Amino acid sequence: MKSKRKTVKKMEFNDFMNNKGEWLKGTGSHSNIVMSSRIRLARNLMLKPFPNKARKKELTDILTEIHGAMDSIELFKGSTFLKIGELDNIEKQFLIERHLMSHDHAVNTEGKALVFSKEEGLAVMINEEDHLRIQVMQSGLNLNDTWEVANSIDDELSSKLDFAYSSKWGYLTACPTNTGTAMRGSVMLHLPALVMTKQVNKVLAAVSKLNFASRGFYGEGTQASGNFYQISNQVSLGHSEQEIIQNINGLIRQVIDQEEQARQALLVQNRPMLEDKIFRSFGVLKNAHIISSQETVEMLSMVRLGIDLEIIKDLDRGIINELFIMIQPAHLQKIEGKKLLVADRDIKRAKLIREKLGGEK
Amino acid sequence: MKSKRKTVKKMEFNDFMNNKGEWLKGTGSHSNIVMSSRIRLARNLMLKPFPNKARKKELTDILTEIHGAMDSIELFKGSTFLKIGELDNIEKQFLIERHLMSHDHAVNTEGKALVFSKEEGLAVMINEEDHLRIQVMQSGLNLNDTWEVANSIDDELSSKLDFAYSSKWGYLTACPTNTGTAMRGSVMLHLPALVMTKQVNKVLAAVSKLNFASRGFYGEGTQASGNFYQISNQVSLGHSEQEIIQNINGLIRQVIDQEEQARQALLVQNRPMLEDKIFRSFGVLKNAHIISSQETVEMLSMVRLGIDLEIIKDLDRGIINELFIMIQPAHLQKIEGKKLLVADRDIKRAKLIREKLGGEK
Numbered sequence: 001m002k003s004k005r006k007t008v009k010k011m012e013f014n015d016f017m018n019n020k021g022e023w024l025k026g027t028g029s030h031s032n033i034v035m036s037s038r039i040r041l042a043r044n045l046m047l048k049p050f051p052n053k054a055r056k057k058e059l060t061d062i063l064t065e066i067h068g069a070m071d072s073i074e075l076f077k078g079s080t081f082l083k084i085g086e087l088d089n090i091e092k093q094f095l096i097e098r099h100l101m102s103h104d105h106a107v108n109t110e111g112k113a114l115v116f117s118k119e120e121g122l123a124v125m126i127n128e129e130d131h132l133r134i135q136v137m138q139s140g141l142n143l144n145d146t147w148e149v150a151n152s153i154d155d156e157l158s159s160k161l162d163f164a165y166s167s168k169w170g171y172l173t174a175c176p177t178n179t180g181t182a183m184r185g186s187v188m189l190h191l192p193a194l195v196m197t198k199q200v201n202k203v204l205a206a207v208s209k210l211n212f213a214s215r216g217f218y219g220e221g222t223q224a225s226g227n228f229y230q231i232s233n234q235v236s237l238g239h240s241e242q243e244i245i246q247n248i249n250g251l252i253r254q255v256i257d258q259e260e261q262a263r264q265a266l267l268v269q270n271r272p273m274l275e276d277k278i279f280r281s282f283g284v285l286k287n288a289h290i291i292s293s294q295e296t297v298e299m300l301s302m303v304r305l306g307i308d309l310e311i312i313k314d315l316d317r318g319i320i321n322e323l324f325i326m327i328q329p330a331h332l333q334k335i336e337g338k339k340l341l342v343a344d345r346d347i348k349r350a351k352l353i354r355e356k357l358g359g360e361k
Numbered sequence: 362m363k364s365k366r367k368t369v370k371k372m373e374f375n376d377f378m379n380n381k382g383e384w385l386k387g388t389g390s391h392s393n394i395v396m397s398s399r400i401r402l403a404r405n406l407m408l409k410p411f412p413n414k415a416r417k418k419e420l421t422d423i424l425t426e427i428h429g430a431m432d433s434i435e436l437f438k439g440s441t442f443l444k445i446g447e448l449d450n451i452e453k454q455f456l457i458e459r460h461l462m463s464h465d466h467a468v469n470t471e472g473k474a475l476v477f478s479k480e481e482g483l484a485v486m487i488n489e490e491d492h493l494r495i496q497v498m499q500s501g502l503n504l505n506d507t508w509e510v511a512n513s514i515d516d517e518l519s520s521k522l523d524f525a526y527s528s529k530w531g532y533l534t535a536c537p538t539n540t541g542t543a544m545r546g547s548v549m550l551h552l553p554a555l556v557m558t559k560q561v562n563k564v565l566a567a568v569s570k571l572n573f574a575s576r577g578f579y580g581e582g583t584q585a586s587g588n589f590y591q592i593s594n595q596v597s598l599g600h601s602e603q604e605i606i607q608n609i610n611g612l613i614r615q616v617i618d619q620e621e622q623a624r625q626a627l628l629v630q631n632r633p634m635l636e637d638k639i640f641r642s643f644g645v646l647k648n649a650h651i652i653s654s655q656e657t658v659e660m661l662s663m664v665r666l667g668i669d670l671e672i673i674k675d676l677d678r679g680i681i682n683e684l685f686i687m688i689q690p691a692h693l694q695k696i697e698g699k700k701l702l703v704a705d706r707d708i709k710r711a712k713l714i715r716e717k718l719g720g721e722k
Contacts, residue, residue, distance in 0.1 A: 272708055276650035279721050287644030289637035347633055360640050 021120035026317030028140015032308040033256050035188040037143045039150040042173045042182040043132040046162040050174040051127045059111025059127055066126050069160035070115060075153055079117050085109035093330035101125050129174045141252060143185050143245045180237030185248045189255060192227040192305045193262035203258055211235055212251060226297035226324060278306035286359025291350045296327050323356055382481035387678030389501015393669040394617050396549040398504045400511040403534045403543040404493040407523040411535040412488045420472025420488055427487050430521035431476060436514055440478050446470035454691035462486050490535045502613060504546050504606045541598030546609045550616060553588040553666045554623035564619055572596055573612060587658035587685060639667035647720025652711040657688050684717055
């Protein structure tokens, strides 16, 4: 049995290599600045202990109940179902790198599972902090549509499962900060011009004052890298989902405006410097034979800006977006089919980038 | 009269743009390490004061006498004759950058002239420190042939001119360190692997102990840049020309051996690092839009090493050698046809390099 499962899983992982998540396609509204929009809903089953309080048997029962409900829902047809406890470390890291699950979901794996759709626009963590964490992600600034999808999944699931809900507190969650709508909307923004013109901290301070959180590209607790900033609502209580989304959208539009202005100012005031930075970065990516992920992310950010400003032509933004994911350690190791030391990863990473960008052989 | 001369000179300067000196062709013995070989002879007319002691009329008479003698010598047919006092600052700098004359020759220009052959393998400064400074330069390690050419020019000139010569001291020169043969042989070496492996100072210390001098690419008093080192004899007294050349050759062959060994060691021990350095440099040169001469020279050095090690294929070493000359300030200004500020030169330099290397448009 075990070897059979392994085979199936290996095939699935190999399939992922050739796919990229819909949210990486670099299309949709404001896609020159907005990488992706994400809605996350937390849900828990009524009268069942939260995962951190549940015993082994309870966790397994919860998983079985949720998995059973999903099986009969059309939206989950063709999805991948993985029990986290059956994955090795590289596989778990791989799923984190693809933004399909959290770091927390990779530890204490009892009763934990991950379900995600073919294009990875939908992912459900089972028995993470809450019984269900439903994530819907799309390319570009598109929180409204993203919310519609999340909402319809929530409707379908709640027709099969009884969710813990209080008319006073809304959806009940393991952590009280998530009660109410139990919804978090977040938008991933690429803000290289605000960084270059040293305005980004001022902008993020304003975001924080308005009770929104900002994080790095690689999730909660990570530093901003590659000039990516993920902005999301802090508070999910006291407002409807639509109001929260409207607030995020309003804020995001202001940040987009500021980034646009900073880009135009750079173009007008210092185009040669900008072209130099952009093409040097492109040159490094097409020619390096050893490159760290930190340097890669910085160079990719400049190339993405080059595409957005039409300084680099004939290069698809999606290829650059995809590289942000592919150059991560677990991805490199999955592609290579074996564990790699850091030094070897830096060589493989450089080779992969050259191939993807048609650089030096 | 003045405007006529100007026109002729302008045309000549434009011709230089499209030529490159024979010594830059990157051919000849050991051309993977040796850029060029040079013989310089100092000669003075008998019973005439050395230039630093001569009055204006005397300097003019000396110039007239030497120019007259050259006119009747076949070897000087087709040469360019320039009175230094008639050149502007950029033109003088341009000739220094091409290694055709010294910095000293560009100041106090009374009676000073420069004669050089079409392929720039032969250059004669008149009334620099000595009445005549004859320079013969060739590509690769080739001091013997270079000496033969210099010697035949000396023979021809001495059949028309009386040179100051003492049977005890040999050729008499303005500076006593040049008496005797009044010959300096020098070889320009490219030693990137000795620099990278931090052995170059040890090698140069040994060179210095053996009474040889080492200097940078851009002549006396300049720092080594682009990993180029010019090694020449310090002493010209007490040995025949052939003995001096034999000694230099012996020393140079040892330095070449050490550089070869360092290159092989790098290839065996750290090929990925070497490929990374080489291709990154190539990538920067093909993509930069702003580049200083210092950075250019460092990057060109790595690309030249890449060609020598056959890591970079299908690129002629001569193009790289030529770029070491073309990227200098006066060359850029001559190409552009006007004075350029440093910031503008950095942009023009980057553009020229991209064009020459078929890089980003």
